[in-house]
Amino acid sequence: MVLPISPALFLRADNAPSQLSFGTVGMFSAVSNLGAGGTQDVALSDTSQGVLYGLFALTGLVSGGINNILGPRLTMFLGTLGYALYVGALWCFQTQATRWFLILAGALLGVSAALLWSAQGSIMMSYPLEKDKGKSFSIFWAIFQFGSLIGSLIALGINIRSGGLTAVSTSTYIAFLVIIFIGIASAFLILPPNRVIRGDGTIVKLEAASHPREEIIGMGRLLKDWRMLALLPMFFASNYFYAYQGAVNALMFDGPTRALNGALEGAGAIIGALMIGFFVLDGKRFKRRTRGYLGLGIVAGMTVIVWAVGLSWQVTFTRADAKILLEQKALINYKHANYRGKGALYFFYFFNDACYQALAYWIMSALTNDPFTLARFAGLYKAVQSAGSAGSFGMDAVFTPFLNEHLASWCLMLVSYPLAYLVIRTIKETNYDTEKMVYVDDVKAEIAEKGDAPHAAEDNHSSIEKEKE
Template structure:
């Protein structure tokens, strides 16, 4: 049983590694690619596309648990992978209508994918293994930040403009990678929980009808549970932390790379540094996922300590970015940023901030996964749907304003929400710890 669960978690992580190697790389470079298009008929914006993705993602999260309950997490992940691949394919020959249309589709697919992932991960875990499995999955997922971004660096080195041929070769490679990740979901095995349920139903003559009726009932129950969870004190408190992960997700995955590419002081290497920045963010994510996901299981670290560490790491990164990156670097401009930073831009400082952004993000996300998995073990799909709903609402909002709001105000907003979210996380963790002590005494 343990071997099947471990196999499923590893294959799940590899599938996400491949799909998000394509999608994360795409998100990191798409605003730069769109601005370099030699196409008078294309009027799309990378920021707006990402905003649409996360906006649809947020709304679709309310229905995703019901769909996953009916069709099952394995099929849903395969179907969602197809939608992700379709979005990548658009960049090979981009048109405005297909660009935004697939943005809507992938937003819906993302809600299904992440809800199914959370459900499948919990199905293959228990209270004693949830931290370990979350760490394995998170570390594999964040390896996606390495390979595509390394290709960006090697291919775009010393290039100030991205040609049509460069773009086509890049996105064909990313499309193949995404398709391979999608196909990997076909070799996932049924979780032990599913096997037990099937064995209990063997021999029943109306198995198909019963299963269908049960699935529809489960779908209605899941939807009601999602709506009920929004009214609970625990979810309300955790929502501040979830909201913060949405803002910083949009910042490290789309805005910061654009800022680096737009900083003229980096010279001819500015475009290639977008790829290096993505790789370094990935290293930060992997270190955090491995250290605070895998090591946490057998150490004296607690979730509160990890989240506090993540907040401090992010605040240091934000301060350094505030000092060294032009204030108008994220804006949608046809010219290089005109503002002069407080200190001369440094490649070392920029890459250090990339690492800190990834490290801090892994702190928040691994601990949110862990606390939700422990508190809502029997309501995993609705709980993860709520998480992704709140996260994606704020990510979508951030992508829409990122092209128009100066960098300093974006950083200030993240500082305020990050501090508030950390405090709320402490309150939840303290109450859960007190409840577990009372339970032990009884």
């Protein structure tokens, strides 16, 4: 059903997704960056994360369609609830040792997170103008990672006096939960696509929602698109390294230093996202496809350099060495001489990660401007990404040597770049010439001519839909 539109319903901006992600995903990321979800039980954390990402992958296959049917506001609200439950389960485990609840919370978070990220991805990729899509990702990722940065600083401030602390304190979880609940409330500020107009006066989408039959057909077409198939390795690799980096952080560093590393990760991600989005992917000096090539070259080069430096450290220790450090209460502290360079490595790990994620989203957003199609893209992206995460946490849960995890993460990223290049080759300078744009002023004029009654607006929509066909 096409919903009636009146001129008063159009709004120019919608920043709620970034605010929401700051308070929910950002806080979850902050807890994860503390290593083992803030606990010292890496095996349990890996199990819950494996379940989380396994269900995330399954739900991601249909989450784009769910978003298109329910609309972004309800979808994002449902998607935020799992984050509060999961952080609450971590707190419960810390105080009551309830292992089963943490695994259950991970499963429920996997389902809800798929909904959140599909809605967020659709908004981030379809609401801005084509020339601003890199900036759109940068702003979102910077705000989201700022949540991680603030969360890590909160944890660092609370735990800084206990240098021998191996797990995160109760007050840390309380601080996280307060911020998460504020983020959940902001979901009600989300606008549907038919109430948002871009800076050039075009309506993002005439319809507020889709239909189940359309989503089934749309998903079938998506799975037949060779470009999406070519991007699958990039999707799979995009979060694979988190298990390795989190395990090393948890087993090699003490509590305050893990929090410091989390803050450095957040800072690296913020700076990386802003730099590649504003100065590379949306740079004004080159055409769009050239900017894609440039972004791919920069990200590939950083991947080689940063992970080579990481390898030079990784070959100096094993899991057995980490266990000895814990038993001897000699975990690395930021005040120690052997911490030198480690913080910088974590900074650039996440600098590179932000650029990698930005490139993946930018490529998808350059293929179309349609929010319903981009919601399906985002769902597939998060599904395959989460499948990779589930595999990597499963790999870590069985105590795979750190060196093997490092090389697997690195090689997966390197393999994805040639295939991403093939997709970038198909990017056009603009999609406006093939995807008909509707201007809000034209809609208002037609409504004014026919009268402001709901049936007039609905007739107007029908006529515009016929023109599009």
